[in-house]
Amino acid sequence: MARIALAIGALVAIVYPILVQVQGATYYQTVGFLVLLNAMLGLGWNVIGGWAGQFDFGPQVFFAVGAYTAALLYVKLGVDAWLGLPVAAAVAATICAVLTYPLTRLRGHYFAIATVAIWMIAQPIGSTWEYIGAAQGLFIPTKTHGNVVTSALSLQFSGRTKALGYYYAALVLFAVTLALMAWVERSKLGFYFRAVRDDQEAAEGIGIDSRLYKVIARSITAAVFGAGGVLYAFWALSVFPEQVLELNWSTLPIMATVVGGIGRLWGPVLGAFILVPIAQIMSTTLGAGPLAGRGIDLIVYGLIIVVIAAFRPTGLLSLPWSRWLRLRRPANA
């Protein structure tokens, strides 16, 4: 059952952009790109927030670290995006480990506040550090590519296939992240993260170094955000501080995770699939009409979160789907 659903989902994800492309539209591929990017970030946040149970409100710092690292490697050294991506993820994870280790002395709200504080410190650094372009940021000059294959290999798409190319790049990164997180969930790491979340003292009592595993969890989150930052930088063809350090790079993935089901592998995926299109629909409908103003979609977000938090605090995935789906089965049983 789950396998069939997965296969159908994968097929739709691969085929629909081509059908849309044939019709000549690019809008839906861009929406798909944003869904996949936010789903990927949500999968990353789920590690620290869902499994390890530590509220991290500053993962966008590592999104920025990833974006800047890959952009700098490309601009200063001419390193292609796909080569820069693992480096950027590793740099994000390393910086995260160094910054997070002292924070793991803090618990609960204090940990959460400290992650926000790091983000606040990152902002003036981003907007004043000359080497990384300060407030103007970095622009990523494009090379001309003879064909789609060389475009894909250097993560630079342009012209008619731009939206389609970045969509598939996002799909690949999303799929890799999903597979890695599925592995993490079932590995020793997944067990230890959840043990620390459920009871830190008891976890330490059975031999788990709680600080180490919190650092590992947040570094995995940072690596995913770093990789997401690279994808975004090469999609936007620029990196500047207000853009990559924007609060939305944490709130949207976090909301997607909570709405879909925190601590569940598919939770952030479902959440991103619901929230991102709603945001897009809101901004195209309400944004164009007499109600034009950027607050409306946020109000709707807020209402959705409130409604789900009130009726299903454990997320939409925790609804008794299996029972509902089985209800139809007695017909052929």
Added chain:
Amino acid sequence: MAALLAVESSTKHFGGLLANREVSLAIEAGEIVGLIGPNGAGKTTLFNCISGSMHPESGRIVFDGTDITRARPDRICHLGVARTWQVVRAFGRMTALENVVCGALQRTNRIGEARARARELLEFTELNGKDDVPAATLTLADKKRLEIARALATRPKLLLLDEAMSGLTPMETAAAVRLVRRIHAELQVTICVVEHVMEVVMPLSHRVVVLDYGVKIADGTPQTVVRDEQVIRAYLGERRAAR
């Protein structure tokens, strides 16, 4: 032969309250030691100092030849000390099996191996059939058994049981006593139990250590301890003294 665990004049304050004052205690491999005393006598504090969730201000704790006075709890577990908690600390959102798997992963990185070990221990603690039950929904007696199974999964040499039988019905208590005996006999684990219920500690323990206001006032066989004047006055009260 050196003792498995040696606590040497361990002292611990909480503000003005003296929880443990120069407590010394030795546990030999293969013993079942009962640690008793009135409420607030410092039993749990001593457990916390041994298991590393607190550190004594002065004194020394040596386990199996290693000084663990300032060691972290996860290190101490790795060396072979496991404990349960007075107020149960099961991993509530994980299943019973997953709880025990977490313990077993202390000695292996392979999930399959950890699962197999966890199943064995759930059977050993008579929790079989409850593998997939979320720990938070287990009864108190089952949660206490689950904690014991999880602690055993770390393959301890010394098991510290902090009131593993308090709050249980007489039948559950009897079953818990049987379990402790089986752990000692079949798994060859040295055990130290903190307990309030005298009827449980006395027949179970080879040796009993009594704490009162943070000070050790007696240490001997159950028979000698129950006749000790100081113990009777401090702990068992006038009712027993009158007998």
